[in-house]
Amino acid sequence: MAEHQIFTNQNRERIRAVASSFGRAGKMLLKPGRILVGEGCLLKMCRRGPKPKVFFLFNDILVYGSVMVPGRWNNKQKIIPLEEVQQEDLEDGMAMANQWLIRMPHKSFYVSASSPEEKRSWMGHIEKCKALQVQTKGLPTDNDSEKFAATWIPDMASAICMRCSKRFSVAIRRHHCRRCGYIVCRACSKSRALLPNISSKPVRVCQHCVSSTEVEQRRKRKKVKHWKKNSVEDSPMQPEFETSSDEELEDENRYQVPTKWFNNQVEKEDYSPYSFIKPEHINPPVNGLNQQLL
Template sequence: MAEQQTFSIQNHERIQAVESTFTRKMLLKLGRILVGEGCLLKLCRRGPKPKVFFLFNDILVYGSIMVAGRWNNKQKIIPLEDVQLENLEDGMAMPNQWLIRTPRKSFYVSAASPEEKNAWMGHIEQYKSLLVQAKGLPTDNAARNFAVTWIPDMASAICMRCSKRFNVANRRHHCRRCGYIVCRACSKSRALMPNISSRPVRICRSCVSSVHEGKEQGNKRAKGKHWKKNSVEDTPALPEFETSSDEESSEQGYQMPTKWFKSPEDEDYSPYCYIKPEHRNPPVSGL
């Protein structure tokens, strides 16, 4: 009983410390446990970037590292029941990698070692399984509509639809349906993909026909409140903040070994909170 009370206090402090590194305070919740945290490489559109990851017993949180150990930005929260993992072979730029699929966004991550990779995948699968059982959800999510992974910008110097070369005037964009790198001319259309956004998103010209075929077969999707009747239409290019990746930032190379927190039920339980007290309050922006 005393150990459980001590663990609850320390767990509350850990979550508060994690919250303090983000500007959004949305992590404290009754019954939520911080399982582990560490730095992983995430494949963004301009290449691998170090991101800080926090695994809880019900959600996976990650963000951009602004000041190592003190301040993170662009907090992303993923419910564990929405996660599907796929083990992958090592890549040249991304050893010890695997794929994290979710309905809204899918991406590749890699760990510093095979052991750390296995630990992350194992813990995610373990707590996802417990959560799914507790909620009485289907254990097989193979039929879920997961978002495609974007092909990184560096993978192609030309549009993957019309083969025009990219330059300052002809910029790269991504089709949200197939993940291909395309030019503006080849991605003027928009389609409603509810799992990704409540508003129509950019798709390439090749995916337009597929969307129309789906509509003809009766697979109509819900319409946004403030958009025209047709879910696919030619529109001006989206504003820059919508067409660019939300994962670009100025992180510097940073590696932090993953820390796993044990509960009193674990055989090797050892209460420990490695986050320093001075990290509770992130520095003021611009200082």
């Protein structure tokens, strides 16, 4: 009983410290039953190339953000429910080694670890926590690839539009089709289409994808009309997610630290002793964000 109480108190302190590292813009992370499993710095493929991001794995969510002050201040907090995550192992690429793909309904991206061992550790911990979360909630296991967002091709991968082959310049800018992830020019992506898993508003779609999207939407509208005739309730609102890259204006940061994991198991029944990932999390800095801004 004493070990259980110690575990609970220390875990609460760590989660509060992680939340405080994102400042006032971050969301509350502390909740009953939530356990911080591990943290580390991974490379995330963004529009303008790989950038280091800090990742925190909990037993029910994956949190990541940009590093402002190593070990003390992060921003642009993103929270991913683990039941929405699908992982795909990949071979080493020219831009990133030890990479794999994290897919979600509203966003998908490549990440890379510093070693094959670290990659296997991250993928294994994420998969284990996801399996426990799905089992706890009694959710079905659904691996339908069509329900996940397309992965954006990095800007550096092509100097020409991948639809009309026009060369990009100051006047002809790069854009991304939200359906296929291709790099396209403005002329080839004038259309907008509703992709409910990405946004509640119409988003940019290339001409090649717009035809198939319209056919699919007409089929869905017929189903909705039929459903409304037999129901007095309106369909629930779809959540709105980001529809463009949030890393475009970020400065590249070379902060890199090895991934650390707790010694305890994810299962709630096991409260074996463990060490803090970072010593400073035992006593998180007071008003650290405000001190950095002054």
